Amino acid sequence: MSVTSVNPANHSTNEYYLTRQSQMESNVRSYPRKLPLAIAKALGCWVTDVEGTEYLDCLAGAGTLALGHNHPAVVQSIQDTLASGLPLHTLDLTTPLKDAFTEALLSHMPGGQEEYCLQFCGPTGADGTEAAIKLAKTYTGRSSVISFSGGYHGMTHGSLAMTGNLSAKNAVNGLMPGVQFMPYPHEYRCPLGIGGEAGVDALTYYFENFIEDVESGVTKPAAVILEAIQGEGGVVTAPIKWLKKIREVTEKHNIVLILDEVQAGFARSGKMFAFEHAGIEPDVIVMSKAVGGGLPLAVLAIKRKFDAWQPAGHTGTFRGNQLAMGTGLVVLKTIKEQNLAQNAQERGEFLQAELKKLAVEFPCIGNVRGRGLMIGIEIVDERQEKDRLGAYPADSQLAAAVQAACFDNKLLLEKGGRGGTVIRLLCPLIITQEECVEVIARFKKAVAEALVAVRGA
Ligand SMILES: Cc1ncc(COP(=O)(O)O)c(C=O)c1O
Numbered sequence: 212m213s214v215t216s217v218n219p220a221n222h223s224t225n226e227y228y229l230t231r232q233s234q235m236e237s238n239v240r241s242y243p244r245k246l247p248l249a250i251a252k253a254l255g256c257w258v259t260d261v262e263g264t265e266y267l268d269c270l271a272g273a274g275t276l277a278l279g280h281n282h283p284a285v286v287q288s289i290q291d292t293l294a295s296g297l298p299l300h301t302l303d304l305t306t307p308l309k310d311a312f313t314e315a316l317l318s319h320m321p322g323g324q325e326e327y328c329l330q331f332c333g334p335t336g337a338d339g340t341e342a343a344i345k346l347a348k349t350y351t352g353r354s355s356v357i358s359f360s361g362g363y364h365g366m367t368h369g370s371l372a373m374t375g376n377l378s379a380k381n382a383v384n385g386l387m388p389g390v391q392f393m394p395y396p397h398e399y400r401c402p403l404g405i406g407g408e409a410g411v412d413a414l415t416y417y418f419e420n421f422i423e424d425v426e427s428g429v430t431k432p433a434a435v436i437l438e439a440i441q442g443e444g445g446v447v448t449a450p451i452k453w454l455k456k457i458r459e460v461t462e463k464h465n466i467v468l469i470l471d472e473v474q475a476g477f478a479r480s481g482k483m484f485a486f487e488h489a490g491i492e493p494d495v496i497v498m499s500k501a502v503g504g505g506l507p508l509a510v511l512a513i514k515r516k517f518d519a520w521q522p523a524g525h526t527g528t529f530r531g532n533q534l535a536m537g538t539g540l541v542v543l544k545t546i547k548e549q550n551l552a553q554n555a556q557e558r559g560e561f562l563q564a565e566l567k568k569l570a571v572e573f574p575c576i577g578n579v580r581g582r583g584l585m586i587g588i589e590i591v592d593e594r595q596e597k598d599r600l601g602a603y604p605a606d607s608q609l610a611a612a613v614q615a616a617c618f619d620n621k622l623l624l625e626k627g628g629r630g631g632t633v634i635r636l637l638c639p640l641i642i643t644q645e646e647c648v649e650v651i652a653r654f655k656k657a658v659a660e661a662l663v664a665v666r667g668a
Pocket of ligand 1: 366
C-alpha cells in the first residue's frame with residue numbers, strides 16, 4: 212500500500228494524519244481507533260489537535276502525566292538536565308542527579324532507606340513486573356505465582372501471563388507457565404455472587420485457606436502479585452481487610468508480596484501509594500508511569516531482605532534515563548509541595564459525588580467507584596433484569612458510545628473493565644475544581660447523546 216503523499220494543504224486535518232498513521236503503522240494501533248485525533252500541542256489538562264480543537268484530557272497518558280502536560284517545572288528540569296551536560300542515559304551507572312532522585316524516591320517508601328533499596332529496570336511497567344517476578348523466584352527458589360482475575364501487569368510473555376484479560380492472551384500461545392489466578396473482591400460484581408461484607412469475608416477466608424490447604428493442589432508460590440486498585444480491570448479497589456490478610460498470610464509463608472503501583476501510585480489514589488490505604492508494607496513495589504514524570508522509567512523498591520539478585524541478574528540498556536530521573540524528581544517535589552495527594556482526594560470526591568448524582572438521572576450509570584483521581588463509571592443496561600446482587604448487566608455498546616460522545620464533546624477518556632464497560636477517569640493530579648466542573652458538564656452531555664445514539668431515547 213502506498214502512503215498518502217505529503218500535501219501541505221492537508222496538514223491541518225486530523226484525518227490526514229490518521230490516514231497516514233493507518234497506512235504506516237501496524238494493525239496493533241489501539242487508542243487512535245477510539246480517540247481519532249492528531250495532537251499538535253498540550254498544556255496542563257488540555258490537548259490541542261492539528262485542527263486547533265481543544266480537548267480536556269482525563270486520560271493523561273494512561274495516568275502517566277501526574278502533573279499534566281508540559282508542566283513548567285517538568286520542562287525546566289528537562290532543559291536543566293540537557294544544559295548540565297549529563298549523558299542522556301547511563302545504563303546503571305550513577306550520577307549526582309540519579310543519586311538525588313534515588314534518595315528522594317526511597318524517602319517515600321515505608322521505613323525509607325532503612326527498609327528498601329531500589330532497582331532501575333528497563334523503562335516499562337511490564338519490565339518492572341517481569342523483574343519483580345524473577346526476583347521472587349530467585350529469592351524463594353519456587354516457580355509459581357498467584358495473580359488475580361481482573362489484574363493488569365503488562366503485555367510481555369510473563370506480565371501478560373499474570374494479566375486477567377483474555378482477549379490479548381487468547382491470541383498468543385506459550386505464555387509464562389505457573390500462574391494461578393484467584394478471585395479479586397469486587398464491591399459491585401462480587402465474583403462469589405455473595406456481595407457486601409460477607410463477600411469480602413468469604414474471599415479473605417478463601418485466600419488464607421487456599422494457601423494453607425495441603426490439598427489445594429497448588430504448590431507454595433514464589434509470589435503474590437496484585438494492584439491495590441485494579442486500573443485496566445475496571446477501577447476495582449481492594450478492601451482493606453482483604454489486603455491486610457494477604458499481607459499477613461504471605462508474610463507467614465514467606466511468599467513475596469508484590470504490589471504493582473504502576474498506575475495507582477504517585478498520589479493518584481489520594482495517598483502516595485494505593486497500598487498505604489491498608490497500612491501494609493509490600494516486599495516489592497513496582498513503579499512506572501508517573502515515576503518518570505512523563506518520560507520512560509520503571510523502578511522496583513525491594514525490601515532489603517528480598518534483594519537476592521546476583522550482579523547483572525536482571526539488566527536492560529535503558530535503565531539510566533537522566534531526563535526521566537530529573538522529571539521524576541520534579542514530580543516527587545511537586546506532589547509534596549503542592550499537596551497533590553490531597554488535591555487528588557478532594558477533586559476525586561467531588562467528581563464521584565457529581566457522577567453519583569448523574570447516576571440518578573441516568574440509570575445506565577450502574578456504579579461509580581474508585582479512589583482519588585482513579586475513577587470508574589460502569590455502564591449498564593437498566594432495561595434488563597438485575598442479577599442476584601442487584602446489578603444490571605453491563606452494556607458494552609453503550610459504554611463505547613459514551614466514550615465516542617465524550618470525544619465529540621472534547622473530553623478524552625478511556626474505557627476498561629470486563630467488556631470495556633467501565634469509563635475511566637485518570638485526570639492529571641493538578642486538575643482544578645473548575646476543570647472538574649467542566650468534566651462533569653461534558654460527560655453529562657455525552658451520556659445523553661450516547662443514549663439517543665444507541666437506544667434512540
Ligand atoms: C498496573 C499496571 N501494571 C503494569 C502495566 C504495564 O505498564 P507498561 O504499559 O508500561 O508496560 C500497566 C499499564 O497500564 C498497569 O496499569
